[in-house]
Amino acid sequence: MDRKTIVAASLLSADFIELGKECARAADGGCDWLHFDIMDGSFVPAISFGGPVLKAVTDVSKLPVDVHMMVTEPVRYVKRYAELGASGITVHVEACKDVAATLAEIKALGLRTGIALKPATSVFEIEEYIPLVDMVLVMTVEPGFGGQAFMPETLPKISDIRKLADSFCPGLDIQVDGGINAETAKLVRDAGANVLVSGSYLFAAGDMSAASRSLR
Ligand code: DX5
Ligand code: ZN
Numbered sequence: 001m002d003r004k005t006i007v008a009a010s011l012l013s014a015d016f017i018e019l020g021k022e023c024a025r026a027a028d029g030g031c032d033w034l035h036f037d038i039m040d041g042s043f044v045p046a047i048s049f050g051g052p053v054l055k056a057v058t059d060v061s062k063l064p065v066d067v068h069m070m071v072t073e074p075v076r077y078v079k080r081y082a083e084l085g086a087s088g089i090t091v092h093v094e095a096c097k098d099v100a101a102t103l104a105e106i107k108a109l110g111l112r113t114g115i116a117l118k119p120a121t122s123v124f125e126i127e128e129y130i131p132l133v134d135m136v137l138v139m140t141v142e143p144g145f146g147g148q149a150f151m152p153e154t155l156p157k158i159s160d161i162r163k164l165a166d167s168f169c170p171g172l173d174i175q176v177d178g179g180i181n182a183e184t185a186k187l188v189r190d191a192g193a194n195v196l197v198s199g200s201y202l203f204a205a206g207d208m209s210a211a212s213r214s215l216r
Pocket of ligand 1: 177178197200
């Protein structure tokens with residue numbers, strides 16, 4: 001299947017003082033989605049931002065806002081974040097007591113539904129959820145911080161998921177997140193990923209259009 005690459009700009013690396021302008025820069029720079037990382041200081045050590053900032057972004061953004069929840073028991077927040085304008089919500093398999101119920105709640109709200117796995121989590125742990133989601137997020141760094149180096153040992157998981165999906169969910173989106181730049185983008189695309197999150201590489205670029213093109 002010929003898949004179009006979707007580029008999602010991770011706002012974690014934006015200049016927060018200029019957040020509105022940074023959202024516009026991503027849209028003008030040819031990005032397809034904004035990626036919004038919510039961290040709770042429990043599932044991951046860091047705390048990032050939550051509902052009020054999400055509302056500010058969805059109020060001004062022309063692009064769909066893809067929420068990545070690095071939060072313990074994210075089901076507590078999905079309804080609220082749907083009301084605040086998220087277009088999709090991805091939860092971590094390691095963070096949910098009842099993964100299927102959490103995914104069903106996201107889907108019932110009419111949002112794109114995603115399941116994420118950390119670098120140390122095996123494909124076996126998410127296999128049963130593939131038919132329930134629009135997207136699998138393969139973390140290519142340890143979740144929690146922007147600007148980390150890509151972990152090449154995650155590549156076989158991307159190709160394993162693509163192979164699995166080809167048999168029963170050919171339209172599945174496979175997202176990667178962490179250390180994505182022009183070089184690593186080629187590796188993950190060749191492995192079968194089609195939704196590329198990039199933070200520090202895109203926002204540090206003087207020319208975001210050229211940077212986003214280099215990921216495709
Ligand atoms: C990390 C976040 C990422 C982060 C990626 O836990 O999920 O979205 O912003 O940043 P870069 O592209 O700099 O690795
Ligand atoms: Zn993320």
